[in-house]
Amino acid sequence: MKKLIFACLTSALTLAAHADNPLYETGPAQDSSFVRFLNASEDKANVVNGAAKVALAAQGDARVSRFYSVKAGAKLAANVQVGNAKTSVEVVAKPGEFVTIAIVSNGTGITTVVVKDTPTDFNASKASVALLNLDSTCNAAGLNVAEKNTAILEAVKPASLQRRLVNPISLKTQAICDAKDVGKTIDLGQLQPGERYSVVVMPGKKARQTFFVRDSTS
The missing domain is CATH 2.60.40 (Immunoglobulin-like)
Incomplete structure (x- = not known):
């Protein structure tokens, strides 16, 4: 199963696409945050870190990942590619926060839009x-x-x-x-x-x- 590994400043977090328990390291439940990727471009997208990769389709439910539980306060980084266009993103989530990292077309390139939700x-x-x-x-x-x-x-x-x-x-x-x-x-x-x-x-x-x-x- 393909996996996505977020690089953290203080620890390594490993996420597996569509796995039941994709997070290998996290804090107590009350300190957890949640992060997902959403492909709002018009082509297939790959989110990568090193040799690990998660693929997002250009249409349908497969264009968005589930919310992955991550350690609140950890600095998470990933590289994003759509066709020949590339960009990178870093995000830090607060405890209990739900973060959507959207991949959006921007002319001939792409950009990421980070949307945070605290229920x-x-x-x-x-x-x-x-x-x-x-x-x-x-x-x-x-x-x-x-x-x-x-x-x-x-x-x-x-x-x-x-x-x-x-x-x-x-x-x-x-x-x-x-x-x-x-x-x-x-x-x-x-x-x-x-x-x-x-x-x-x-x-x-x-x-x-x-x-x-x-x-x-x-």
Whole structure:
């Protein structure tokens, strides 16, 4: 199984793509943070450290990894490649923080966008829905209930997210940017109590794109 190894300043953390227990070294549960990679480019992406590599597809659920548990406060580094374009990223996560490292096309190259989420509430009877805005030209992203235009999330700035607890119902949504619809209706299906979901707005060559993923942790 392919593995991704994060280089830390004080210790080595090893992550295995899609493994049940990918982290070999971490602190106590109360000190853990969570990190995932999301490919918002239009080609396959590789996240590498030395000889280790994790591959992310350009479409579907395989374009995003699960959240990996990592040691809070550790400086994590990785190299990213899409085609011939390369970049690097470093991130430090606080205890309890969920960090998404997004890979975004930037002209002929790529860049990374780091979005951090610190959940402040949890309700086992509710589902949690987030909207991530990865498009620097979308000044105010939003998420509505499809066909009803009822706002779920509003005014999400670029390189940020908002999250909201909702009833665990069957939900279809419509993403918007600057008061205009983005893409097609996004069917989240039957939401499950206690689960987390992310809807993503990202740039595209011809038009903005959207997709959603059910958040999961290793």
